[in-house]
Amino acid sequence: MSMGTIQPVARATLEDVARAAGVSLATVDRVVNRREGVRAKTVARVEAAVAKLGYRADVAAARLARGQSFRFAFVLPTGSNSFMTNLTEQVARTADWLAGQRGFIDILHVDVFDPDVLAGALENLSPAYQGVAVIALDHPRVRAAIDELAARGVAVVTLVSDAPSSRRLHYVGIDNPAAGRTAATLMGRFLSGREGRVAVIAGSLSLRDHTERQFGFHQILTSEYPDLTALPAIEGRDDSERTRKLTAALLERHADLRGIYCCGAGNRGIAEALEASGRARDVVWITHELTQHTRRFLVRGTLDAIINQDPGHEARSAARVLLAHCMEEPISSDQERIRIDIFLRDNLP
């Protein structure tokens, strides 16, 4: 048995460092907090002692002494679908966790899909917030509102839906073109050897994430699976009833419809239409977001795969990124990268 590095039982304190370096507490404090007025030679001595003792500031004590606290706003859509409901709940949980860390999250519900309303909400945000997480829209007014917040020194992260050319600090969400490509590869492989058409249903073609997914999907489908032809995307507006009708019409019109890729919401409508048509087992259906509904459809076999982004991870990541920025700490980028999950019936969490 080989042992790893054995660390000291009790951690070194600032006083230990001061004693080891032969300087006073005040000087050590000046060095570790990067204040002015210390000779380079002394800095080096202190830093050597820090390294030798493996000193690390006790975050609990530091936080207590600083007494800082933070207030963040999470701007989320009103009402809306299962995914957004999940996300809201996860943000609430994150808020609960943050409350123990002197961080406060206010959830503001806004009609996120209207650029003017969203931009207005951002512009009128109380100056009490040090950070904002927002489900963004890629629209000039929204971009301008984000840039203005950034200019005021407010940290802005975009959540789930990005505003790429804005001055947001960070985007917390998945790579949507890659998600579309993933869906296409699954579709292509699940349908290997068969010819026919594949339908693409989006919520709205003016939502950046939906068009990006669609783009990725088409890209792979046309280049890798020439036997499959993608139909022009149709807009279900994330509405179940409208989506049901559209899907039913598609099934009726195209006897050679082999697959459906839904890159938005409205999944209940698709399930109804598919099951009513009797072709549920035959048509490969791939959609986004694990919700109570999509889970049921997947277990039942109507749905074949779910491309998912974990709202819990996204909520926590947004909070961590904002917190880290306010405390001028680095973030570990691979922990904050939101993965594109694939769920089949067998690996549902």
Add this chain to the structure above:
Amino acid sequence: MSMGTIQPVARATLEDVARAAGVSLATVDRVVNRREGVRAKTVARVEAAVAKLGYRADVAAARLARGQSFRFAFVLPTGSNSFMTNLTEQVARTADWLAGQRGFIDILHVDVFDPDVLAGALENLSPAYQGVAVIALDHPRVRAAIDELAARGVAVVTLVSDAPSSRRLHYVGIDNPAAGRTAATLMGRFLSGREGRVAVIAGSLSLRDHTERQFGFHQILTSEYPDLTALPAIEGRDDSERTRKLTAALLERHADLRGIYCCGAGNRGIAEALEASGRARDVVWITHELTQHTRRFLVRGTLDAIINQDPGHEARSAARVLLAHCMEEPISSDQERIRIDIFLRDNLP
């Protein structure tokens, strides 16, 4: 980007609660820390004040005042494959994070695959540890060693590989039968419409996680994909060269070999054999664990899918579970559930 003035946010302290409840600080302390000697009526009054003010203990201050610190041992395998190397690095990072929280992690390297050596290591563990995370073996001696630690009051979590009937506190890892089922579904669907044989390569059939994966794989393949026949599992002993030879022999013997499921390590050998045979594009190969090697094979198209468990998540989860147990805090079970990731070329992180 400079921050504006940091505005302190009012946060209820113990004193506020005492004032609101009309009692002294000591009484509030007795109530919130569940000490004896307070009348039910007073308890109720204090709790009402806590609820009304939304009081939450400042975790930083509490931790500082308590001054407790924790020491955990992570028992990991010596040398070993890419996955274990990754895991070790992630544990080291977690240790770094925990060091700021008064937690210390020692990494002990042991030959985990020998039950006697592993059990011996656990038995001889320094009593300084309040918690242990171990890549377990499902073996009587190991179980006994875990139970003895548990009896001594040491929190034990099993990591990656479980010892189900032991008194371990928690298992941090994936559901291996489900992982096998997931692999089978992918295999079956990727090969839809084709007939033939599928090879199963395990590291060792005496490793519980490998046999469990195999079990799940066979279960789904035989019940759902009758056109595919699984060959008896062979043991590659996680050794690339041995695995290469075995794979080459399989390819030679079975002209109708359509797929390979590898539920252990030794992937470099499989890749070599597949590429040498010229059937790399034709045979569907699915394996476990995202490493630098498997990533390369996936991008190149030799490998078709990776079933993965995130070692970073596992390391952090183990630490969180141990820490929560030591501080008698609850754990949020869905954050600690390790997911079965599926990676295709398109959704690689």
Add this chain to the structure above:
DNA sequence: CAGAATTTGTGTTGCGTACCTCAAAAAATG
């Protein structure tokens, strides 16, 4: 109603750090 038992209040200390002031020492300058 005295005495005992229980409940509550007062007060103190310490955790490790941040941040501040003021004085003392050392170094740099003319």
Add this chain to the structure above:
DNA sequence: CATTTTTTGAGGTACGCAACACAAATTCTG
């Protein structure tokens, strides 16, 4: 060498809570 400037030291306070000792008030008991 005297003076200015820079660097360092000493010491204090505050953060919010835990933990404890001991006194005071209240309730219960016979």
